[in-house]
Amino acid sequence: MALIMAVTSAILFLVFDSEKFKKQIAVAELGGFAVSALSDDDYNAWLEKKGLNVPFYQRYGQWVGNVLRGDFGLSLETNEPVGALVWDRLKNTGILAFWVFFLMIPLSLTLGVLAGMKEGSKLDRSLSFIAVFTTSIPEIATAIILTVLLALGAGWLPTKSAMTQGFDGWQLVLPVLTLVLYDFGYVARMTRASMAEVMTSQYIRTAVLKGIPYKRVIMRHALRNALIAPFTVIVLQLNWLLSGVVVVEVFFEYSGFGKLLLEAALFGDVYVIQAATLVAVFVAVFSQIISDVGYTMLNPRIRFS
Amino acid sequence: MNTNDTALPARKTLIQHLQAPRVLIFLLLVMWLPLTAYVMFGELLGPHKDMILIPAIPATALLYAIAVYSWRESWVSVLGVTLVFFWLFMAVTAPFLPLMDPNKPLAPFTLPGVEKRDHLFLLGADFKGRDILSRAIWGCQRVIVWGVTATLVAYVVGSAFGLLAGYLSGWWDEAISFLANVLLSFPVMVLFILILNYLGPSGFNIIIAVTFASAPAIMRIVRGLTLDIKQRDYVFAAQTRGEHPIYIMVVELLPNVRGPVIVDACLRLGYTTVAITTLTFLGLGLQPPDPDWGLMIKESAKTAMLFKFSYMLIVPALSVSTLILGFNLMADGLREMSLRD
Numbered sequence: 001m002a003l004i005m006a007v008t009s010a011i012l013f014l015v016f017d018s019e020k021f022k023k024q025i026a027v028a029e030l031g032g033f034a035v036s037a038l039s040d041d042d043y044n045a046w047l048e049k050k051g052l053n054v055p056f057y058q059r060y061g062q063w064v065g066n067v068l069r070g071d072f073g074l075s076l077e078t079n080e081p082v083g084a085l086v087w088d089r090l091k092n093t094g095i096l097a098f099w100v101f102f103l104m105i106p107l108s109l110t111l112g113v114l115a116g117m118k119e120g121s122k123l124d125r126s127l128s129f130i131a132v133f134t135t136s137i138p139e140i141a142t143a144i145i146l147t148v149l150l151a152l153g154a155g156w157l158p159t160k161s162a163m164t165q166g167f168d169g170w171q172l173v174l175p176v177l178t179l180v181l182y183d184f185g186y187v188a189r190m191t192r193a194s195m196a197e198v199m200t201s202q203y204i205r206t207a208v209l210k211g212i213p214y215k216r217v218i219m220r221h222a223l224r225n226a227l228i229a230p231f232t233v234i235v236l237q238l239n240w241l242l243s244g245v246v247v248v249e250v251f252f253e254y255s256g257f258g259k260l261l262l263e264a265a266l267f268g269d270v271y272v273i274q275a276a277t278l279v280a281v282f283v284a285v286f287s288q289i290i291s292d293v294g295y296t297m298l299n300p301r302i303r304f305s
Numbered sequence: 306m307n308t309n310d311t312a313l314p315a316r317k318t319l320i321q322h323l324q325a326p327r328v329l330i331f332l333l334l335v336m337w338l339p340l341t342a343y344v345m346f347g348e349l350l351g352p353h354k355d356m357i358l359i360p361a362i363p364a365t366a367l368l369y370a371i372a373v374y375s376w377r378e379s380w381v382s383v384l385g386v387t388l389v390f391f392w393l394f395m396a397v398t399a400p401f402l403p404l405m406d407p408n409k410p411l412a413p414f415t416l417p418g419v420e421k422r423d424h425l426f427l428l429g430a431d432f433k434g435r436d437i438l439s440r441a442i443w444g445c446q447r448v449i450v451w452g453v454t455a456t457l458v459a460y461v462v463g464s465a466f467g468l469l470a471g472y473l474s475g476w477w478d479e480a481i482s483f484l485a486n487v488l489l490s491f492p493v494m495v496l497f498i499l500i501l502n503y504l505g506p507s508g509f510n511i512i513i514a515v516t517f518a519s520a521p522a523i524m525r526i527v528r529g530l531t532l533d534i535k536q537r538d539y540v541f542a543a544q545t546r547g548e549h550p551i552y553i554m555v556v557e558l559l560p561n562v563r564g565p566v567i568v569d570a571c572l573r574l575g576y577t578t579v580a581i582t583t584l585t586f587l588g589l590g591l592q593p594p595d596p597d598w599g600l601m602i603k604e605s606a607k608t609a610m611l612f613k614f615s616y617m618l619i620v621p622a623l624s625v626s627t628l629i630l631g632f633n634l635m636a637d638g639l640r641e642m643s644l645r646d
Contacts, residue, residue: 004487012499132637136630138579140586140602141622148615243494247583251606261495262587265502277495284490 008281012274086260086275093249093256097241099176100183105234108184112191113226117218119196127192131185139244143178143251150174160253175252179244187233194229198222228298235291239284320374323367332371335364337453340397344450345508355400365390365397382638388631392624396446404439407596429616431601432608437617440596441624447597448628451508452578455515459577460570463520464562467527468554472535478528485521493518497580501589508591511584515577526569530562564643571636575629582625598625 115124137145151157151174158171198204199222207217246258253259257276264272296303322328339361347354369390376382395402410433428438470481488496496518504510534540535558543553584590585599586606593600598621605617 004490007487008491132633133630136575136633137626138582138629140583140599141626144602144618144622148619152615239492243492246494246498247586250587258494262498265498266588268502273499277491277499280492280495281490284492 004281004285009274009278012277013270082271082275085272086257086279089255089257089260090279092254093242093245093258096172096175096179096245096249096254096256097238099172100179100241101234101237103176104180104184104187104237107180108187109191109227109230111184112188112230113195113218113223115188116192116195116226117199117222119199124192127188131189133185134181135183135185137182139178139182139247140251142181143174143248146174146177146181150177171252171254175248175254178248179241182244183237183240187230187237190233191226191230195222195226198226228295231298232291232295235287235294238287242280242283320371323371324375329368329371332364332368336361336368336393336397340446341450341454344446345454358397358400361397362394362401365393369394376638376642379638379641381634382641385631385634385636385638388627389635392445392449392628392631395442396449399442399446402442404442405436407435407440407443410435428620431605431617432614435596437601437620440601441598441620444596444598444601444621445624445628447508447591447595448578448581448599448625451511451591452574452581455512455581456519456570456574456577458512459516459519459573460523460566462516463523464527464559464566466520467524468531468558470524471528471531472550472554472558474532481524482528485524488517488521493580494583497584498587498589501584506584506589506592511581511590514584515580518580519573519577523566523569523573526566527562530565531558534558534561568636568639568643571632571639575632575636578625578629578632 111127115121115127118124134142157173160171204217204222207221208214212221242257245256246262248254249256249259250262257279260272261276261280263269264276323332339357343354343358369386372386372390373383376386428436428441430436431440466481466485470478491499497514500514500517501510504513540553540557543557548557581590582597582599582602585597586603588603590599591597593604601621602618605614608614608617
């Protein structure tokens, strides 16, 4: 994990060291006209002021040292400390993610379990169809349709989530709904598959034949085993959320992690991108580890062998 | 694919003849090459560039008939095929349909179904006065061509590395797998943004970005299948015959890993289409002024925030959704069929 992070951050520094990117930063900060009027000496002076004239490996070495001490440097765009900036945006995305999971997990698990209980039933087939349907519609389209229906048409909700006047829960509804609608189908289908597999197993048949009430069979015998696989899937959704959130945040103008990443990339703000990418890679690898460990802990067959 | 039901030695009908792989590949090429040439190298073709699409139209129609015939048992996949071929058909016939020039500003903010300046705007006009129906239909050309080409390139690269890693194992496997792990640990969108920002937004760079993002996953699938298959006797036989490793990989191994790979390809086509539309929306993809669904959303997102004008956003959103729904239903149908065999 540490190796992967080291390699990616080194590649990023190398990429953003190119002449083109330095120019891009200069244009973004001073304006295109000013840059074209700049003499070579002035340009070099500007690079020196920004600390961009040092070869990339030196900057990289310095940066790694600073990161180990918890200092992520200053944003090239706004001169704010990057650590605080990323942390702040990450908190916003965290709020969004919390509500997404809060709604998505009970919804998809209940539907998945109900559908998996009776394979081939009407509920099962309609759920499968709805799940394919909602996951097929890309987030950008879901966002548009929801905005048009709920915000522009009915007028119940605000169209944008910029939160300029402080935190407003109503503005959170549309982005959360978009992400939930897009994601719940996948998790529900996974839950359904896992539940259907458990329901065909021998011990469930034994339990039913022993005369245990059906409800008790489901609650005590089936659910325990059926929910192991969805657990892994849900944890891995964390990784998906970090990339899925970019579109939604940009469309609804919610100032979270995804929007920060896109803006930093468009500006060429190396230190912000570095920090944001490291966070993203960290979340990805970390959620992978959690799901592996959780799977082992939950599954008695692996735990005891 | 569907040759199992020829239990009776009856004479083959015409459509069964057409189901032969060679015919299918030929038809696919006749449909695909002109379309790709038209979209990617349109300027080089000169004034008669519309003519190049003419052979593609019957090929598309024939392919649709064959697909419906082969998948007639599952209405879900027929629906999927119909959606996909509807857009394919729109893509190849776009220059011959009685449409307005998609880039010509006529009457800004015309509502759907209103006639203005001697032109009936069936789906309205956008904020610059361009006909939305025409833009939606022309837009599908670019989405389909770049999407499929990008997926194809990703598959070629991914399968090549997968075969190398799986067949040669050892150092090759270690190195390739490490590289794949590095790429896979990025969230997809982050990877897209980084690559496209570095290379600059354009169609060819989208292909590169999609390759970087998808090839590692494809490589893993192919590598797994190869590891399984290379233990088979016919591979040992080939090795004993002294065939070159590259020849073994391409001729002996590759055809035998195709099953799961084709289903995966159908799903990935959907992802790539989403990615291209999304990237264009974020301003990192295809560039204006030519029509494109993501671009239509991006351009209207600021101006169309009134219920009256929401058709500007709804039309491209529904277009891209139907295309992706088509790909996904097709993948479902293919998976069902591969389970049945």
